[in-house]
Amino acid sequence: MATLIKKTKRSKSVNSIWRQPLAVVGILIIATWTILAVFAPWIAPYDPNAQDAEKFLTPSAAHWMGTDELNRDIWSRIIYGARISLPYSLLLVVLSATLGSVIGAISGYAGGKVDSFIMRVTDVFFAFPGIVLAMAVAAALGPQIRNAVIAVTIVAWPVYARLVRGLILNAKQNDYVTASALLGSSALRTLVVDLRPNLSGPVFVLASLEVGNALLLLSGLSFLGLGAQPPSAEWGSMVSMGAVNFDRWWVGLFPGLAILTAVLAFNFIGDSLRDALDPRTAKALRD
Amino acid sequence: MKPVSGERKTRKRPLSGTGFTPFIIRRLLTSILLVFGVTFISFSITQLVPGDPVAANLGQSAYSDPEIVAAFEKEFGLDQPVPVQYYRYITNLLQGDLGVSLSSKRPVAEDLKEYFPATLEIALVAVFLALIVGLLLGIISAVTRDRWPDQIIRVFSLTGVSMPAFWTALTAFYIFFFVLGWAPGTGRLEPGGEPPPTVTGLFTIDALIKGDFQTFRQAFSYLLLPAIVLAIYAVGVLTRFTRASMLEILGNDYVRAARAKGLPEFTVIRRHVLRPALLSIITVAGVAFASLLAGSVLVENVFSWPGLGQYAYRAAVGLDLPGIMGVSMIVATVYITMNLLVDILYRIIDPQMKDSA
Amino acid sequence: MNLLTVENLTVTLATGSGDAQAVRNLSFNVGHGEILGVAGESGSGKTMTALSMLGLLPYKGKASGSIKFDGREILTSSKREYRDLRGKEIAMIFQDPMTSLHPMLTVEVQLTEHLRHHRKVSKDAARNSALELLATVKIPEPAAALRAHPSQFSGGMRQRIAIAMALACEPKLLIADEPTTALDVTVQAGILKLLHQLRKERNLSVMVITHDLGVLSSLTDRIMIMYAGSEVESGLTTDLLRNPRHPYTKGLIAALPGNSASNSKNLLSIDGMPPELGNFPTGCAFHTRCNYAKESCKGAIPEVTNLNSTHRIFCPINPFSEVTSAGSQS
Numbered sequence: 001m002a003t004l005i006k007k008t009k010r011s012k013s014v015n016s017i018w019r020q021p022l023a024v025v026g027i028l029i030i031a032t033w034t035i036l037a038v039f040a041p042w043i044a045p046y047d048p049n050a051q052d053a054e055k056f057l058t059p060s061a062a063h064w065m066g067t068d069e070l071n072r073d074i075w076s077r078i079i080y081g082a083r084i085s086l087p088y089s090l091l092l093v094v095l096s097a098t099l100g101s102v103i104g105a106i107s108g109y110a111g112g113k114v115d116s117f118i119m120r121v122t123d124v125f126f127a128f129p130g131i132v133l134a135m136a137v138a139a140a141l142g143p144q145i146r147n148a149v150i151a152v153t154i155v156a157w158p159v160y161a162r163l164v165r166g167l168i169l170n171a172k173q174n175d176y177v178t179a180s181a182l183l184g185s186s187a188l189r190t191l192v193v194d195l196r197p198n199l200s201g202p203v204f205v206l207a208s209l210e211v212g213n214a215l216l217l218l219s220g221l222s223f224l225g226l227g228a229q230p231p232s233a234e235w236g237s238m239v240s241m242g243a244v245n246f247d248r249w250w251v252g253l254f255p256g257l258a259i260l261t262a263v264l265a266f267n268f269i270g271d272s273l274r275d276a277l278d279p280r281t282a283k284a285l286r287d
Numbered sequence: 288m289k290p291v292s293g294e295r296k297t298r299k300r301p302l303s304g305t306g307f308t309p310f311i312i313r314r315l316l317t318s319i320l321l322v323f324g325v326t327f328i329s330f331s332i333t334q335l336v337p338g339d340p341v342a343a344n345l346g347q348s349a350y351s352d353p354e355i356v357a358a359f360e361k362e363f364g365l366d367q368p369v370p371v372q373y374y375r376y377i378t379n380l381l382q383g384d385l386g387v388s389l390s391s392k393r394p395v396a397e398d399l400k401e402y403f404p405a406t407l408e409i410a411l412v413a414v415f416l417a418l419i420v421g422l423l424l425g426i427i428s429a430v431t432r433d434r435w436p437d438q439i440i441r442v443f444s445l446t447g448v449s450m451p452a453f454w455t456a457l458t459a460f461y462i463f464f465f466v467l468g469w470a471p472g473t474g475r476l477e478p479g480g481e482p483p484p485t486v487t488g489l490f491t492i493d494a495l496i497k498g499d500f501q502t503f504r505q506a507f508s509y510l511l512l513p514a515i516v517l518a519i520y521a522v523g524v525l526t527r528f529t530r531a532s533m534l535e536i537l538g539n540d541y542v543r544a545a546r547a548k549g550l551p552e553f554t555v556i557r558r559h560v561l562r563p564a565l566l567s568i569i570t571v572a573g574v575a576f577a578s579l580l581a582g583s584v585l586v587e588n589v590f591s592w593p594g595l596g597q598y599a600y601r602a603a604v605g606l607d608l609p610g611i612m613g614v615s616m617i618v619a620t621v622y623i624t625m626n627l628l629v630d631i632l633y634r635i636i637d638p639q640m641k642d643s644a
Numbered sequence: 645m646n647l648l649t650v651e652n653l654t655v656t657l658a659t660g661s662g663d664a665q666a667v668r669n670l671s672f673n674v675g676h677g678e679i680l681g682v683a684g685e686s687g688s689g690k691t692m693t694a695l696s697m698l699g700l701l702p703y704k705g706k707a708s709g710s711i712k713f714d715g716r717e718i719l720t721s722s723k724r725e726y727r728d729l730r731g732k733e734i735a736m737i738f739q740d741p742m743t744s745l746h747p748m749l750t751v752e753v754q755l756t757e758h759l760r761h762h763r764k765v766s767k768d769a770a771r772n773s774a775l776e777l778l779a780t781v782k783i784p785e786p787a788a789a790l791r792a793h794p795s796q797f798s799g800g801m802r803q804r805i806a807i808a809m810a811l812a813c814e815p816k817l818l819i820a821d822e823p824t825t826a827l828d829v830t831v832q833a834g835i836l837k838l839l840h841q842l843r844k845e846r847n848l849s850v851m852v853i854t855h856d857l858g859v860l861s862s863l864t865d866r867i868m869i870m871y872a873g874s875e876v877e878s879g880l881t882t883d884l885l886r887n888p889r890h891p892y893t894k895g896l897i898a899a900l901p902g903n904s905a906s907n908s909k910n911l912l913s914i915d916g917m918p919p920e921l922g923n924f925p926t927g928c929a930f931h932t933r934c935n936y937a938k939e940s941c942k943g944a945i946p947e948v949t950n951l952n953s954t955h956r957i958f959c960p961i962n963p964f965s966e967v968t969s970a971g972s973q974s
Binding site (some may be wrong): 013022047060120121123124125127128129130131132133135136137138139140141154212216219220223224225226236239240242243247249252253255256258259263264268271 | 294320321322324325327328329332333379418441445446448449450451452453457458460461467562577579580581582584585588589599600602603604605606611614615619620622623
């Protein structure tokens with residue numbers, strides 16, 4: 001029964017997503033970036049780290065987006081940059097969604113003191129200036145994109161924990177969960193078999209809404225020099241090069257546009273997915 | 288419990304309601320606990336991750352001299368076991384002492400007194416701008432639901448939350464300073480400019496207090512662009528939230544009832560929809576304000592704005608634990624205070640909550 | 645002449661899976677000072693009928709046909725004309741007084757805002773008539789009540805306030821959508837009595853919408869029964885209740901608690917669920933649940949059968965046309 005419900009719900013929201021123009025635009029943009037990232041060596045006109053052009057060339061037919069301080073072709077670097085920004089933001093979201101969901105599930109299922117303790121901890125994290133903590137952790141671990149991912153995961157999990165806990169508390173009132181507990185199924189079984197179908201949809205939507213934020217935070221850390229390091233072609237650190245040479249507008253403009261389009265595309269998708277969910281879940285996501 | 292038909296409850300003012308004082312005390316206590324939670328978590332996390340603050344703060348040659356290292360560790364208490372360090376930090380904190388910054392070598396409290404007002408100033412202007420624009424766009428969006436103004440505003444607000452602030456800052460700076468010459472440049476005042484005597488630390492306010500309009504104008508022109516850039520994200524958030532909460536309220540029976548009375552749509556929206564929606568919008572604005580403080584890190588970097596964000600950045604890079612904790616505490620305190628104020632406001636304004644409590 | 649004459653009203657709503665007709669070709673009228681009851685299960689289109697009188701259909705809803713009020717066609721009214729009609733000529737009270745009063749506005753504001761808008765009276769004059777209204781609907785201490793918020797009243801008192809609100813501009817027609825459903829039984833009687841009395845004192849026309857035939861029996865002059873957006877039977881209250889001719893009406897009456905006690909052997913609950921919006925069966929929509937249905941019921945849209953000048957049914961086979969069926973009560 002539970003699986004049946006899940007199926008109809010899933011297919012409904014998947015179908016209606018194609019009817020939303022914003023979602024389609026978002027999917028197309030992400031698909032484009034994915035293709036660029038996967039086939040970067042064939043698409044990029046130059047080696048991203050080759051320093052054989054001249055420095056600070058303005059955009060031209062030869063260098064669509066100009067060259068940077070170290071004579072490198074910016075468009076080629078942006079294409080290669082997609083290989084860093086996209087997978088790492090996705091990884092970050094998967095990590096924090098998993099961590100948060102597990103903590104939230106424990107909290108919601110255990111209830112009582114465990115629950116109130118965990119919820120107070122998430123309260124603390126919500127009160128926390130996430131980027132400050134992420135900066136500190138990233139600095140302490142050493143500036144590397146991998147460490148930036150860990151740092152942001154540490155501050156990003158509480159939203160998922162709160163969502164999953166809320167959903168479990170709701171579901172616990174449902175008859176079928178009580179029934180399955182009465183039938184003697186174990187706590188773990190109840191969680192995995194009976195509740196998971198109810199949780200996966202909202203968690204997926206929240207995660208899709210958070211990919212954009214993850215990308216923003218990651219590239220922000222790189223911009224500050226706390227994420228990806230030169231010479232790797234990461235979009236945020238490319239923008240920081242533009243900040244040093246702000247009078248050469250093309251150096252910072254194009255990598256920033258790359259971030260903007262990718263984040264916007266994820267947000268288009270996440271937003272449309274949320275609208276496709278039933279209103280009550282959508283409200284749970286907003287709160 | 289609903290009263291028996293006919294009798295009305297005899298509560299007069301919300302403030303005299305029996306539950307109010309205990310409510311405030313309860314909320315205050317949890318707020319204080321939260322602040323301690325924040326110190327604990329930032330302390331633990333920065334201790335758990337590897338990273339040597341001594342190496343980060345001493346030069347190469349000094350770091351190779353064991354005596355200097357030992358002296359440095361002793362000076363900042365880094366030679367003590369971690370729990371002792373935390374205990375010391377907390378006992379000092381209770382006396383208002385936030386420790387000494389490893390990077391600036393000054394008391395953190397004094398650093399914060401200098402840097403926090405700068406950030407507060409742009410954050411206040413930003414949240415003010417964001418509230419006006421966000422409310423306006425959100426209302427238009429909600430009342431024109433699914434028609435073209437709503438569609439445009441939806442894309443606009445999504446773009447607002449999708450723009451990398453550091454890039455927006457850079458682009459805005461390039462256009463308005465370098466190309467157009469409208470914005471004055473980086474910093475809080477022109478180079479060599481004399482700050483007004485410190486009262487609040489907000490240059491604009493302090494200049495007004497002194498009656499120095501020229502400095503006021505200058506300080507204002509310097510803060511405007513960073514504040515606008517900072518506001519963009521919050522505009523997106525507030526627009527979307529305003530729209531959502533208005534739509535939720537528009538679906539209520541009492542709105543249909545108000546329309547059934549033949550009131551002009553403007554009155555229905557203003558009196559029957561916006562009023563209840565404002566409550567939740569204020570909540571979000573409060574939270575958005577706190578997140579603006581943290582978000583200023585990236586914007587201040589571009590504008591060389593000598594605020595909390597810059598301080599936090601230096602503290603993080605220098606593994607300056609007291610500095611990081613100080614920033615975390617002040618932002619968390621603002622966040623928690625905002626939530627507290629909003630909760631209290633809720634209790635006072637919303638008669639339903641008052642009665643059901 | 646009738647105060648309200650509705651002809652061929654069709655209401656189309658936008659649903660998740662395309663447009664759906666919630667009301668289909670409905671025709672009825674309400675006379676001056678008459679109380680008409682409209683009954684049906686949820687989803688039968690009775691509320692949408694009421695909302696289309698006021699031009700208040702939900703988002704993306706459309707109405708076609710004709711609604712004549714006081715001799716004027718109102719269905720084609722502009723938004724502005726509708727606004728001038730609402731609250732002033734036609735007023736409505738809603739099902740749940742807990743949600744239909746604004747929680748944050750005082751009773752005074754809610755009682756006087758439309759009065760001041762429609763009649764352009766002063767604040768003091770509006771307050772005075774609000775006081776009178778509260779007295780009319782029997783709220784104790786009207787002066788204190790004016791300053792209170794709705795949450796300070798019980799459900800029954802709130803519904804009285806809602807009625808006072810509806811009466812503020814002395815409308816000619818009052819539409820009451822499930823006015824007692826959310827209330828306790830003891831409170832219900834008081835509200836029904838109040839409506840009855842108001843009709844007598846003010847020559848008010850009332851259209852009461854409910855799923856509860858019991859509520860209608862003592863209050864109304866005439867009753868119209870709706871199913872799947874269409875009328876199935878209408879007639880004078882006494883006639884229709886004593887002598888129901890449509891299988892659906894029979895089922896509804898048999899399902900009334902009082903009747904099942906006296907007639908427990910024949911406890912006729914209607915099997916099945918009312919059809920969902922957008923999924924109304926073809927032909928006579930009731931054929932899927934009708935014990936008397938024949939193959940022909942699926943194809944034919946039922947024609948009207950006039951039993952007398954006031955009593956009519958829409959049934960393709962009319963199984964009780966000759967004799968009063970054994971199942972009905974007398």
